[in-house]
Amino acid sequence: MDGVLLARIQFAFTVGFHFIFPPTTFGLTLVILIVESLYLRTKSTIYKSLSDFLVKILALVFVLGTATGIVMEFSFGNNWAEYSRFVGDIFGAPLAAEGVFAFFLESVFLGVLVFGRERVSQGVYWLSSFLVFFGAHLSGLWIIIANSWMQTPAGFKIEGGRAVLTDFWRAAFNASTVERYVHTVVGGWITGTLLVAGIAAWYLLRRRDGEYARPLLRIATVCFIATALLQFATGHASSVQVAKTQPEKMAAFEALWKTQKGAPLPLFGIPDEKAEKTHFLIEIPKLLSFLVYGDFSAEMKGLKDFPEEERPPVLLSFASYHIMFFLGAWFALLSLVGLYLLMRKRLFETRWYLYGLLFSVPLPYLANEFGWIAAEVGRQPWAVYHVMKTSEAVSRVVPAGQIVFSLAVFALIYTLLFVVFLKILFRIVRKGPAQVPAPGY
Amino acid sequence: MEWLQIVWFFLIVLLLAGYSILDGFDLGVGVLFPYLSRTDGDRRVLFNAIGPFWDGNEVWLITAGGALFAAFPPVYATVFSGFYLALMLVLFALIFRAVSLEFWSHDPRRRVIWNWAFVLGSFLPALLYGVALGNLIQGIPLDIRRDFSGDFFTLLRPFPLACGVLGLAAFALQGGTFTALKSEGDLRERARSAILFAGWVFLVLLLSTLVLGVVAVPDAADRPLIWLFAAGTLILWHLTLRATRRGQDGRAFLLSSFVHIGLWALVATVMFPVLVRALGDPDLSLTVFNASSSRLTLTVMLGIALVGMPLVVGYTIFAYRVFRGKVKPGIN
Numbered sequence: 001m002d003g004v005l006l007a008r009i010q011f012a013f014t015v016g017f018h019f020i021f022p023p024t025t026f027g028l029t030l031v032i033l034i035v036e037s038l039y040l041r042t043k044s045t046i047y048k049s050l051s052d053f054l055v056k057i058l059a060l061v062f063v064l065g066t067a068t069g070i071v072m073e074f075s076f077g078n079n080w081a082e083y084s085r086f087v088g089d090i091f092g093a094p095l096a097a098e099g100v101f102a103f104f105l106e107s108v109f110l111g112v113l114v115f116g117r118e119r120v121s122q123g124v125y126w127l128s129s130f131l132v133f134f135g136a137h138l139s140g141l142w143i144i145i146a147n148s149w150m151q152t153p154a155g156f157k158i159e160g161g162r163a164v165l166t167d168f169w170r171a172a173f174n175a176s177t178v179e180r181y182v183h184t185v186v187g188g189w190i191t192g193t194l195l196v197a198g199i200a201a202w203y204l205l206r207r208r209d210g211e212y213a214r215p216l217l218r219i220a221t222v223c224f225i226a227t228a229l230l231q232f233a234t235g236h237a238s239s240v241q242v243a244k245t246q247p248e249k250m251a252a253f254e255a256l257w258k259t260q261k262g263a264p265l266p267l268f269g270i271p272d273e274k275a276e277k278t279h280f281l282i283e284i285p286k287l288l289s290f291l292v293y294g295d296f297s298a299e300m301k302g303l304k305d306f307p308e309e310e311r312p313p314v315l316l317s318f319a320s321y322h323i324m325f326f327l328g329a330w331f332a333l334l335s336l337v338g339l340y341l342l343m344r345k346r347l348f349e350t351r352w353y354l355y356g357l358l359f360s361v362p363l364p365y366l367a368n369e370f371g372w373i374a375a376e377v378g379r380q381p382w383a384v385y386h387v388m389k390t391s392e393a394v395s396r397v398v399p400a401g402q403i404v405f406s407l408a409v410f411a412l413i414y415t416l417l418f419v420v421f422l423k424i425l426f427r428i429v430r431k432g433p434a435q436v437p438a439p440g441y
Numbered sequence: 442m443e444w445l446q447i448v449w450f451f452l453i454v455l456l457l458a459g460y461s462i463l464d465g466f467d468l469g470v471g472v473l474f475p476y477l478s479r480t481d482g483d484r485r486v487l488f489n490a491i492g493p494f495w496d497g498n499e500v501w502l503i504t505a506g507g508a509l510f511a512a513f514p515p516v517y518a519t520v521f522s523g524f525y526l527a528l529m530l531v532l533f534a535l536i537f538r539a540v541s542l543e544f545w546s547h548d549p550r551r552r553v554i555w556n557w558a559f560v561l562g563s564f565l566p567a568l569l570y571g572v573a574l575g576n577l578i579q580g581i582p583l584d585i586r587r588d589f590s591g592d593f594f595t596l597l598r599p600f601p602l603a604c605g606v607l608g609l610a611a612f613a614l615q616g617g618t619f620t621a622l623k624s625e626g627d628l629r630e631r632a633r634s635a636i637l638f639a640g641w642v643f644l645v646l647l648l649s650t651l652v653l654g655v656v657a658v659p660d661a662a663d664r665p666l667i668w669l670f671a672a673g674t675l676i677l678w679h680l681t682l683r684a685t686r687r688g689q690d691g692r693a694f695l696l697s698s699f700v701h702i703g704l705w706a707l708v709a710t711v712m713f714p715v716l717v718r719a720l721g722d723p724d725l726s727l728t729v730f731n732a733s734s735s736r737l738t739l740t741v742m743l744g745i746a747l748v749g750m751p752l753v754v755g756y757t758i759f760a761y762r763v764f765r766g767k768v769k770p771g772i773n
Contacts, residue, residue, distance in 0.1 A: 059545055066496060067539035071532050074507050077521020078528060081588070084521075089734040090513020093742055096511045099504030100749035107500050108760045111493035119763050165734075168741045395522035396463075399590045406529045414534060420540070424547040441487040441546035 004394045006403040007079040012376075013407065016369055017414045021065035022140060023383045024366050026185055027192010027223075028058045029133035032113075034219055036129040040122060050216055051129070052117065053433035054196065057425065058132075059114045064421055067106075068414070069232065070268065079403065083383055083393035089394035090156055090165050091146055091273040095179040098142035106135030118141045140188070141181055147176040150384050151375070152245045180375075183234040187371065189227040190331055191364035196220035198361035199429050201354035211431040214348055221357075222349065225339050228331035235328060236291070242378075243292040244387060248310065249378035252317035254288055256302045262286040268322070271314040276304060278318075312380045320374040336361060371421050445739040449512040450713060452746060456508055458705040462606075462615065462698045467491040467498055469616015471538065471563020472609060473635050474556075477620060482770050483628050484556065488542050488769045490623040493540070497757065499535070511742050515587060515732040516716045523581065523589025524573055527596060531566050538562025564609075571608025575601030576709055579657040580718035583725045587717075596633040600657040602652070607646040611701060613639035614681065616647035618694040621685065623768050633685055636693065639689075642681045643700075647674065656710060658718075666710045674703030 032054045039047035073095060076084045084091075110126040112120060120128070155171030156163045165171060197220035203213035250256070253269040254390040255278045256263055265287035289298040303311050334356060341347040357400040379385055381394040470477070470487055478484045521528060537558040539761040545555035579600045584590040617636035621629050651671055655662045675701045684693035711716075716732060719725035733739060 037652075061549070063496070063539050063543045066499065067536040070499070070503060070535055070539075073503055074528060074532060076510065077517045078525055079522075081518035081522035084510065084518040085515050088510055088517065089738045092507060092509075092511025092514060092517070092734070093738060093745070095506030096504060097745050097749070098743060099500055099507050100745055100753065103500045103503060104497060104749075104753045107497040108756055111497060111760055112763060116645060116763055165738045165741070168737070206501070276666045327508060341651040388655075395525075396586070397522050397590070402525055402529075406526075409529070413533060417536070417540060420544055420548065424544065427547055441484055441492060441542060441580070 003398065003400045003403065004391050006400055006407065007394045008390065010079060010403055010407045010410065010434070011075055012373075014068065014075060014410055016069040017418075018065065018072055018369060019372055020142075020365055021061050021068065022136070023188035023191040023364070024061045024095065024195060025058065025065060025136045025186075025192070026140065026188025027190065027195065027227075028061065029129070029136050030053060030189055030223060031127050031193060031196050031220055032058060033133045034223070036126045038219075044248075046137050046212060046215060049436060050291070052436040053212075053428075055113050056428050056436060057291075059100045059110065060421065060428065062106075062110055062319075064417065071410075079395055079398065080383075080393050081395035081397070083388065086162050086388055086393070088162075090149060090153075090163055090171050093165075093168070094109060094142045094146040094149075098139050100370045102135050102139035102142060104135075106132055106139060109135065111325075114295050117439050137185060140185060144181040144184055145172050145177055147375075148174055150382075151180070151379055152176040153384050153387055158387075163384070176238075176241050176243045179234070179238045181283060183231070183238040183371075186227050186231045186234050187364065188367050190231060193220045193223040193227060193369060194331075194357065194364055195361055197224050198358045201357040202429070203432065204348055205354050209432050209434050216433070217348065218342075219339050219394065221230060221342065224331075225335040225342070228328075228335040231328055232332060232390055235325075240292050243300070245329055246378070248303065248306045249312060249317070250292075251301060251303045251306075252312040252314045252378050253321040255314055255318045256288070257304055258302040259299065259305050260302065261289070261299045263288040263302075264298045265291065266318075266322075269318070271318050273311075273314050287414060310381060312378045317374055317378040320370040320377065324367050324370040324374060327370070330360070330363065331367075443730070445743065446733045447714070448743065449708065449733065449739055450716070450729045450742075453505060453508055453512065454705055454709045456501060456505035458702055459699045460498070460505055461611070461705070464495070464498035465612050465615040465696075465701060466619035467495040467616070468563045468567045469614065470620060471559050471616070472567050472613045473616050473620070473632070474560045474563070476630060476635055477631050478495060479627075481552070486624055486628060486768050486770050487620065489695050490620065492542065493760065494713075496539075497760070499539075503684040506585070508742065508746075510606065512734055512739060513716055513727070513729070516727050516735060517591060519583070519717055519727060520573075520577070522703055522745070523591075524576070524596065526593050527569055527573060531569050531723055534562045534565035536562075538566075547662075567612040568605045568739045570605075572596060572601045572605035574708065575604030577717055578604070578654070578708065580720040580726075582721065583717070583719040585725070585729060587719075587725055600653045603646060603650045603653050604647050607643065607650050607704075609645055610643035611656075613706060614643055614697045614700065615694075618681065618685065618690065618697040622690040622694045625767050633688075636685045636697075637682060640678065640685075644675075644678060647671075647678070648710045653709065654729075661711050664710055667707060670703055670706040670710060674700055677703055737749065 032051055035047050035051045035054065037080050048326060109128040109131040113132055116126065123340060149171055150412055153176040154174040155167035157166050183423065197217060200213045200217035200220055203209045204217065254266055255269060257276050264283040264285045266278065266281055266283040269281040271278045286296040289300055290296045292300065303314065341353055383390040470491055474487065478487060541555045541559035541562060545552055548555065559595050576596050579598065581589055582591045582595065612634060617632050617639055620632035621636065624632060660669060677696055681696040681700060684696055714729045715726050716729060717727040
């Protein structure tokens with residue numbers, strides 16, 4: 001197998017695994033901040049125990065995120081040395097800024113959250129929960145800035161065979177940064193709040209810890225309802241942005257082969273790249289043009305108008321994008337039902353809905369992963385869109401054998417970590433919020 | 442332009458020095474762990490002593506890596522692709538180390554495994570950092586495109602290996618003085634004897650590394666500052682051990698941190714302005730002048746550092762004050 005493909009598999013595998021944890025952190029820190037705020041206002045020990053309980057889970061999620069995140073920072077130099085040389089003038093700064101502005105903040109104040117309950121005042125503890133929330137989200141911003149620059153590069157020129165920064169703010173807040181950041185963060189909120197809602201639902205289903213589970217379920221469900229509905233707006237904005245800035249990516253998402261006025265929105269199909277058509281197609285006429293341009297007869301560019309060697313892989317882009325979309329629709333449905341039950345005050349007793357929440361916990365993770373796959377596969381064959389090909393980005397001196405070896409070890413270690421992570425997560429949940437041990441190992 | 446490139450050389454050295462002082466003490470606790478801890482009670486004290494800090498400490502490495510990528514991309518590219526296997530070992534070790542404390546606490550049936558994951562996860566990076574640095578100091582073979590042209594065994598020459606073990610001893614010194622500061626009773630006594638042992642190992646290695654270094658790096662001996670910093674480090678080493686013998690734990694930890702600064706001053710002196718020395722053809726060496734980012738990027742980065750780092754130092758001091766004092770067994 002060639003080195004480029006191996007390096008891509010390794011990068012995809014290590015990012016894909018890492019991307020389980022940061023979105024969880026977004027949602028978890030949001031719920032913790034809300035619970036801490038309620039504790040600050042009501043002084044009810046129920047909220048204190050709930051916060052301590054969630055902080056235990058956050059600590060676990062956070063170490064996995066740190067452990068797998070450091071791999072990502074090294075990987076650009078390890079596997080993508082040519083990329084690093086070419087874009088370092090622009091791409092390194094957001095990674096450094098993430099450390100300076102965000103990751104320090106998040107780590108130091110997470111230390112206060114996990115170990116400091118008895119050592120700082122309630123106000124300082126609340127502030128720490130806010131700073132961890134803030135740090136996590138700021139950290140995500142810098143990473144999305146770096147990634148968005150690969151999608152819609154701006155604020156640079158090519159000089160002496162490398163990309164050179166000409167305008168920092170244009171590079172940082174390029175055409176896709178804001179839409180992609182908001183969409184990713186809301187995805188994280190859905191992930192973390194549904195995780196918490198699922199845990200609370202489990203307690204109610206097991207008829208235990210009701211006095212903790214009910215307030216927790218209410219908080220998490222309200223957040224979930226709001227974010228799952230909000231995600232439709234951010235997803236829409238993100239798609240419109242893709243259609244306008246990366247038309248071949250949108251064409252691959254929707255398997256749009258021919259340039260046409262009044263492009264249809266496909267709901268299902270199996271794109272065939274050789275035949276340049278989609279089998280078993282079910283589509284809604286003219287809707288895609290309307291969604292993107294607000295005009296049922298607007299023209300949209302099809303894949304055939306792009307040179308064959310510059311088209312993204314259509315089947316994978318199409319499938320990932322649509323799976324993400326249908327998962328999003330499922331979350332919206334779940335949240336509308338939840339809203340109805342909440343208003344009828346039947347949320348805590350409706351057991352089939354509690355089961356629905358519980359079994360939906362893994363789904364946002366899939367939605368995150370597929371959304372990310374769609375975004376990155378849809379960018380191919382480019383590492384930096386229309387600037388640098390992925391095949392030119394790889395390290396020249398790393399032998400394929402060493403990539404295979406490290407990939408095998410990563411697969412082994414990550415499988416082990418994931419199994420132990422789940423075991424410990426279940427263990428913390430089984431113990432429950434009523435008897436959270438004192439801070440410390 | 443020139444002054445910016447020079448400033449960034451020293452800022453990266455500063456970030457690495459910050460890393461070796463701060464993460465140095467929790468790495469050092471890991472290196473000395475089998476000797477220091479006799480019971481799960483000891484282990485819990487040690488874990489709780491480093492618990493609130495280790496994660497933030499590791500961010501110094503992440504930030505230094507990001508800063509190197511941003512300020513000197515070709516250096517980042519050459520070193521990280523050239524030292525591929527060695528850095529993979531560091532990564533695997535850091536992954537296990539990061540999860541080991543949490544897993545140890547929540548997974549009592551497999552404590553022995555997580556225990557050793559912590560020890561090996563600390564030992565390997567503590568050793569390999571010095572080996573990597575020693576290679577950059579002595580020089581590595583580079584091809585015309587400034588890619589590394591040696592193999593894994595090129596990295597295992599005497600001088601880099603000596604640097605590796607010297608680093609290990611320096612981390613042990615840091616871990617020992619931190620443990621003495623945070624613990625009581627038998628644990629503290631063991632920490633103090635570990636400091637004295639690591640201290641003597643450190644002395645032997647510092648002297649032999651200096652001798653090997655003068656041979657390995659031809660013009661090193663011509664830089665008078667080297668002898669000044671070497672003498673300064675030796676004095677600090679002596680004061681660290683003296684403070685330990687006198688039971689002044691806080692002072693010993695502070696002095697040991699200054700030993701690390703002394704070592705980094707030595708590294709900076711012998712390297713400047715080179716970042717990656719090319720063996721054979723010095724024209725191929727990557728220096729602050731031929732391997733830096735543009736003036737605009739270095740300026741933006743300097744702004745980020747000047748705004749961000751004082752804040753980081755400020756709230757880091759706050760956190761260390763929150764958790765000051767001895768760690769009591771049983772409770773935190």
